[in-house]
Amino acid sequence: MAKSPEEEHPRKAFGWAARDTSGVLSPFKFSRRATGDKDVTFRVLYCGICHSDLHMLKNDWGYSTYPLVPGHEIVGVVTEVGSKVENFKIGDKVGVGCVVGACHSCNNCANNLENYCPKSIQTYGFKYHDGTITYGGYSDIMVADEHYVIRIPDNLPLDGCAPLLCAGITVYSPMKFYGLDKPGMQVGVVGLGGLGHVAVKFAKAMGVKVTVISTSPKKKKEALEKLGADSFLVSSDQDEMQAAQGKLDGIIDTVAAMHPLAPLLGLLKSNGKLVLVGAPEKPLELPVFPLIMGRKTVGGSLTGGIKETQEMIDFAAKHNITSEIEVIPMDYVNTAMERLRKADVRYRFVIDIGNTLKSN
Amino acid sequence: MAKSPEEEHPQKAFGWAARDSSGVLSPFHFSRRENGEEDVTIKILYCGVCHSDLHIVKNDWGFTRFPVVPGHEIVGVVTKTGKNVKKFKVGDRVGVGVLVGSCKKCDSCQQDLENYCPQVIFTYNSLYHDGTITYGGYSDAVVVEECYVLRFPDNLPPDAGLGGLGHVAVKFGKAFGLRVTVISTSPKKEDEAINRLGADAFLVSSDPAKMKVAMGTMDYIIDTVSAVHALAPLLGLLKLNGKLVTLGLPDKPLELPIFPLVLGRKLVGGSDVGGMKETQEMLDFCAEHGITADIELIRMENVNMAMERLAKSDVRYRFVIDVANSLSQ
Numbered sequence: 001m002a003k004s005p006e007e008e009h010p011r012k013a014f015g016w017a018a019r020d021t022s023g024v025l026s027p028f029k030f031s032r033r034a035t036g037d038k039d040v041t042f043r044v045l046y047c048g049i050c051h052s053d054l055h056m057l058k059n060d061w062g063y064s065t066y067p068l069v070p071g072h073e074i075v076g077v078v079t080e081v082g083s084k085v086e087n088f089k090i091g092d093k094v095g096v097g098c099v100v101g102a103c104h105s106c107n108n109c110a111n112n113l114e115n116y117c118p119k120s121i122q123t124y125g126f127k128y129h130d131g132t133i134t135y136g137g138y139s140d141i142m143v144a145d146e147h148y149v150i151r152i153p154d155n156l157p158l159d160g161c162a163p164l165l166c167a168g169i170t171v172y173s174p175m176k177f178y179g180l181d182k183p184g185m186q187v188g189v190v191g192l193g194g195l196g197h198v199a200v201k202f203a204k205a206m207g208v209k210v211t212v213i214s215t216s217p218k219k220k221k222e223a224l225e226k227l228g229a230d231s232f233l234v235s236s237d238q239d240e241m242q243a244a245q246g247k248l249d250g251i252i253d254t255v256a257a258m259h260p261l262a263p264l265l266g267l268l269k270s271n272g273k274l275v276l277v278g279a280p281e282k283p284l285e286l287p288v289f290p291l292i293m294g295r296k297t298v299g300g301s302l303t304g305g306i307k308e309t310q311e312m313i314d315f316a317a318k319h320n321i322t323s324e325i326e327v328i329p330m331d332y333v334n335t336a337m338e339r340l341r342k343a344d345v346r347y348r349f350v351i352d353i354g355n356t357l358k359s360n
Numbered sequence: 361m362a363k364s365p366e367e368e369h370p371q372k373a374f375g376w377a378a379r380d381s382s383g384v385l386s387p388f389h390f391s392r393r394e395n396g397e398e399d400v401t402i403k404i405l406y407c408g409v410c411h412s413d414l415h416i417v418k419n420d421w422g423f424t425r426f427p428v429v430p431g432h433e434i435v436g437v438v439t440k441t442g443k444n445v446k447k448f449k450v451g452d453r454v455g456v457g458v459l460v461g462s463c464k465k466c467d468s469c470q471q472d473l474e475n476y477c478p479q480v481i482f483t484y485n486s487l488y489h490d491g492t493i494t495y496g497g498y499s500d501a502v503v504v505e506e507c508y509v510l511r512f513p514d515n516l517p518p519d520a521g522l523g524g525l526g527h528v529a530v531k532f533g534k535a536f537g538l539r540v541t542v543i544s545t546s547p548k549k550e551d552e553a554i555n556r557l558g559a560d561a562f563l564v565s566s567d568p569a570k571m572k573v574a575m576g577t578m579d580y581i582i583d584t585v586s587a588v589h590a591l592a593p594l595l596g597l598l599k600l601n602g603k604l605v606t607l608g609l610p611d612k613p614l615e616l617p618i619f620p621l622v623l624g625r626k627l628v629g630g631s632d633v634g635g636m637k638e639t640q641e642m643l644d645f646c647a648e649h650g651i652t653a654d655i656e657l658i659r660m661e662n663v664n665m666a667m668e669r670l671a672k673s674d675v676r677y678r679f680v681i682d683v684a685n686s687l688s689q
Contacts, residue, residue, distance in 0.1 A: 108600060116600050116625065177625070246478070261616070270468055270476040279622045286591070286616035288606055291630025295476060297603075298628045300621025 375499025
């Protein structure tokens with residue numbers, strides 16, 4: 001008979017989990033594995049709330065298993081390292097993102113693309129090498145293989161850099177891969193949320209001119225004045241969109257809801273690239289004429305490999321880039337999820353695990 | 361009052377045109393401009409029948425101006441050159457493709473990508489610099505600015521170097537040293553694809569078992585199909601970072617599932633012919649590797665029947681009109 005979450009591992013752990021597709025989170029006692037030779041154990045201080053957490057809680061994608069402890073934007077301080085760990089010591093500030101394991105024998109793993117490994121193990125809700133389910137960062141401690149642990153440079157505040165571990169890498173990776181990181185380029189960012197606002201900051205640090213494309217005119221002031229975007233387009237304003245036709249080298253589209261691609265394709269110059277990092281569940285309509293007449297492409301991207309995630313964090317540290325966050329106590333999490341569903345957050349909730357996650 | 365097609369230019373010309381969206385072609389008297397200083401006049405020997413010609417004569421894309429003389433796969437002989445023309449002389453074998461004008465100043469033009477110039481002028485059904493409509497190669501002669509004329513290598517037979525997408529892509533692929541898999545709805549094409557065109561493999565897209573085995577095996581796919589069709593199975597065939605490049609122009613949007621793009625960092629792109637420099641490079645490449653299109657030569661008066669057969673994909677693999685020998689008034 002399978003062991004209960006509390007018994008399956010030797011070390012006690014505590015977090016909040018959803019028990020079913022209502023997605024409502026509540027206190028949950030479980031356990032973590034002992035620190036293996038190559039493992040790093042750390043006390044979780046903060047965990048960002050990613051929109052994917054909400055999708056997984058509600059089983060929107062059909063593969064959630066319950067009980068589910070979400071959280072893949074996890075930061076904290078090392079408390080124990082295994083005997084073969086070389087890169088970390090007790091007291092180091094570290095983080096873990098979306099992936100905690102992979103096969104290490106495929107082409108993708110060999111190319112530092114563990115996130116694309118067909119056997120990649122996600123930080124929560126996936127079967128680990130030992131057959132147990134992974135539990136994420138809405139919890140007091142994490143144990144992860146050293147390979148998947150990111151060092152957080154001292155000058156980055158832990159709460160503000162937690163979201164970079166998913167939101168940050170998700171926009172950084174395609175900006176590099178699709179070549180939208182060159183100084184002087186004109187790049188659009190669709191959707192000013194957890195991903196979008198970080199994309200604006202990265203782009204500015206890369207010397208790229210940024211146009212934010214959004215459905216809400218209310219976000220304009222903040223986009224231009226606080227985030228440093230160069231311009232702002234209201235996507236439902238036909239005149240504005242028309243005037244901006246053919247101006248952008250690329251667009252990072254962070255919107256996961258259904259939305260039309262045609263107006264975005266129109267904004268691209270010849271050879272322009274529309275990169276989707278939000279994944280609507282249903283197919284979108286793709287008009288082919290604009291692709292052909294302008295030699296344009298539509299591509300996708302999924303988070304990033306571990307090496308690139310470290311590179312992204314180091315880049316953020318160098319340029320003092322953090323996420324704009326709203327820090328919340330653990331017991332606010334269900335309200336936060338409701339607000340997240342309505343996009344009512346500027347721009348990422350971060351759970352203050354260290355100070356507010358208490359087991360009774 | 362606007363001049364009639366016969367009167368708007370000084371040189372008499374004759375061809376076949378469609379008058380309305382029935383797409384039926386019939387004899388048509390019109391005129392060509394005087395051969396200007398930068399121009400070359402070409403007596404047309406052959407003209408390929410492109411599927412775009414069929415789309416245009418039927419006004420499938422909604423922007424046809426009738427009467428329309430189609431034809432943008434033109435091969436002929438130079439009969440006149442303007443005084444500033446340097447690259448060609450009377451008697452040279454030349455070709456004209458899809459475009460005959462552009463702005464020459466924009467970023468695209470500066471990069472030899474005239475085909476992407478926002479003011480590109482197509483060989484037919486476009487407004488030329490002088491405000492008149494361009495007429496294409498289903499006609500006896502054409503006047504074209506020198507920089508849009510291609511040199512036709514001597515060792516390419518003039519009736520065969522003229523087009524055809526999928527089967528030519530196979531030939532190019534093999535010449536580039538690639539492993540080519542033809543993906544088709546018709547099992548009947550397998551023998552020819554492998555034994556005559558040299559493809560390495562053949563996949564029947566409606567066979568789920570075979571498609572499954574081929575998943576994640578391709579670096580890229582050239583999609584030449586212009587009918588509306590499913591992209592999801594094709595995306596599944598791509599490896600990580602794989603590219604699906606679509607060349608066909610369906611008249612409605614296609615369905616694009618986003619998950620495969622995101623999970624596999626794949627992309628869908630388009631491409632529209634090529635610039636003049638690259639088109640010449642392509643012709644020279646064909647001459648070097650002995651690549652020609654497989655054609656069926658037809659007489660001008662059979663063009664309507666050819667269009668009907670083309671609509672049913674009943675051609676191996678391109679009709680070419682023997683203009684010089686069959687276009688008569």
